[in-house]
Amino acid sequence: MDAKILNDFENIVGPQNIRRGPAQRVAYSFDGTFQQRMPEAVLLPKTTEEVSRILALANKTETTITTRGAGTSLSGGAIPTIEGLVLDLAQMNAIHEIDKRNSVAVAQPGVITSDLHHAVEEQGLFYPPDPASLQQCTIGGNVACNSGGPRCLKYGVTKDFVLGMTVVLANGSILKLGGKLVKNVTGYQLMQLFVGSEGTLGVITEVTLRLIPYPSMRKTAIAMFKSLDHASEAVTEIIGAGILPVALELLDRATLDIVTQYRDLTFPQETNAILIIEQDGNDENAIQNDIKSMTAICREIGAIECNEAANEQERQAIWETRRVASGALGRAAPNKLGEDIAVPRSQIPEMIRRIHEIGEKHQFKIAVFGHAGDGNLHPNFLFDKKIPGELKRLEVAASEVFQVALEMGGTLSGEHGIGTLKKEFLVNDLGEQTVNIMQDIKNVFDPKEILNPDKIFPENSTEGFLTRLPLLGKNASI
Numbered sequence: 001m002d003a004k005i006l007n008d009f010e011n012i013v014g015p016q017n018i019r020r021g022p023a024q025r026v027a028y029s030f031d032g033t034f035q036q037r038m039p040e041a042v043l044l045p046k047t048t049e050e051v052s053r054i055l056a057l058a059n060k061t062e063t064t065i066t067t068r069g070a071g072t073s074l075s076g077g078a079i080p081t082i083e084g085l086v087l088d089l090a091q092m093n094a095i096h097e098i099d100k101r102n103s104v105a106v107a108q109p110g111v112i113t114s115d116l117h118h119a120v121e122e123q124g125l126f127y128p129p130d131p132a133s134l135q136q137c138t139i140g141g142n143v144a145c146n147s148g149g150p151r152c153l154k155y156g157v158t159k160d161f162v163l164g165m166t167v168v169l170a171n172g173s174i175l176k177l178g179g180k181l182v183k184n185v186t187g188y189q190l191m192q193l194f195v196g197s198e199g200t201l202g203v204i205t206e207v208t209l210r211l212i213p214y215p216s217m218r219k220t221a222i223a224m225f226k227s228l229d230h231a232s233e234a235v236t237e238i239i240g241a242g243i244l245p246v247a248l249e250l251l252d253r254a255t256l257d258i259v260t261q262y263r264d265l266t267f268p269q270e271t272n273a274i275l276i277i278e279q280d281g282n283d284e285n286a287i288q289n290d291i292k293s294m295t296a297i298c299r300e301i302g303a304i305e306c307n308e309a310a311n312e313q314e315r316q317a318i319w320e321t322r323r324v325a326s327g328a329l330g331r332a333a334p335n336k337l338g339e340d341i342a343v344p345r346s347q348i349p350e351m352i353r354r355i356h357e358i359g360e361k362h363q364f365k366i367a368v369f370g371h372a373g374d375g376n377l378h379p380n381f382l383f384d385k386k387i388p389g390e391l392k393r394l395e396v397a398a399s400e401v402f403q404v405a406l407e408m409g410g411t412l413s414g415e416h417g418i419g420t421l422k423k424e425f426l427v428n429d430l431g432e433q434t435v436n437i438m439q440d441i442k443n444v445f446d447p448k449e450i451l452n453p454d455k456i457f458p459e460n461s462t463e464g465f466l467t468r469l470p471l472l473g474k475n476a477s478i
């Protein structure tokens with residue numbers, strides 16, 4: 001980039017809020033995937049007005065901008081695909097207001113999700129979306145990805161809690177949408193377009209989030225199964241019985257084997273899958289009845305053991321098993337492709353069977369865990385990208401998983417988004433007409449492709465969808 005242009009960007013944020021050196025920039029070249037590309041510089045704005053001036057200048061100079069929250073993206077969304085700037089919103093991390101009378105929180109995008117949880121819970125309020133990365137990821141990233149989490153089975157995903165936002169468009173103009181209103185159907189639901197837009201339509205600089213009363217009680221149980229089939233059948237039976245738990249999380253044997261290397265957890269030797277079951281509310285009897293009914297279903301289907309957490313410490317230990325799953329798998333092999341398909345719940349047993357068949361056929365270890373109650377599964381392919389031909393083989397296996405999910409009436413991504421990882425399959429999932437309309441929308445908001453270029457929208461062919469990722473780009477330093 002021209003030095004004069006970079007100086008103009010620096011003048012907007014001040015010299016202390018720009019990162020130019022390679023050692024500083026390298027931290028911004030990664031996200032939660034195995035891709036890497038260095039930005040030319042990183043800007044750390046503090047206000048909506050600074051973001052607006054940055055985007056106005058970027059638009060004028062055709063400088064590309066990749067917005068970044070905490071960089072925990074599992075789709076490649078937070079790393080640049082071509083040279084340009086990263087906009088790190090970590091310093092915009094104030095909770096402006098917790099308004100109890102309207103049950104809303106107004107927060108800047110860089111607020112860490114678990115910090116928001118603690119702040120609203122101190123006031124007896126509840127913000128349910130709880131991605132497993134909640135101690136690192138940001139509210140802005142959650143809104144941009146429409147993130148989910150275990151509790152979303154009962155309460156809904158991030159989009160169900162966004163009431164208002166301030167968003168800066170690619171030309172620098174500032175748009176205020178929605179507000180503290182619970183009902184609002186005036187005009188098109190423009191605000192919802194930005195939820196899940198993965199940083200391609202605008203930069204979200206403030207959000208107003210709906211809060212609900214904090215449920216005073218919760219009970220958690222763990223059911224252990226000899227067979228993965230039985231565990232996945234229990235999920236469909238529980239939902240089919242008309243029970244709506246807070247969470248129904250499934251972890252298979254391959255995941256447990258790795259998680260137990262990092263945490264002091266034990267399971268009966270014959271365990272091949274576990275289900276984590278949780279219910280909350282304000283009526284202890286009702287919660288207990290639901291837990292009893294769900295564990296009874298698990299036993300009928302063949303659970304070897306069902307244990308209820310006796311206290312908060314035991315409850316946290318059960319959840320720890322789930323929260324560390326993604327990170328532990330990441331350390332178990334040189335590389336991990338964490339996929340994110342979602343299928344109708346009734347298809348979960350068949351989908352899991354097919355994933356394991358694909359793993360055996362292509363000789364990949366695929367560890368599966370996920371929000372089974374939502375039909376959202378994370379097949380994690382463990383591999384080593386340095387082995388010649390490994391990425392090519394992985395492409396074939398991953399494509400087959402996508403194909404099976406689509407045949408079952410499912411979708412490519414339940415919560416991680418498309419980013420760079422799955423864009424080649426977008427047309428297979430949505431159809432050409434829908435993708436064309438989405439591309440038209442992108443052109444309306446960002447005709448010069450300033451924001452997160454080369455994300456979401458497909459290349460011409462699915463062949464090479466992993467091998468041509470940024471890890472092979474000229475800036476990659478792996």
Ligand SMILES: Cc1cc2nc3c(=O)[nH]c(=O)nc-3n(C[C@H](O)[C@H](O)[C@H](O)COP(=O)(O)OP(=O)(O)OC[C@H]3O[C@@H](n4cnc5c(N)ncnc54)[C@H](O)[C@@H]3O)c2cc1C
Nearest residue numbers: 069070071072073077132138140141144147148199204415
């Ligand atoms: C261990 C682990 C567990 C995870 N568990 C879950 C889970 O349970 N559920 C789930 O849904 N996801 C999960 N994720 C994925 C990830 O944490 C979420 O997608 C999260 O919302 C990303 O937040 P972030 O702040 O890290 O955003 P980043 O990774 O920095 O960015 C993600 C995307 O959002 C865009 N973006 C970020 N902030 C803004 C903004 N203010 N305005 C516009 N665009 C923006 C970026 O450009 C990028 O495209 C997990 C990831 C990891 C590593």
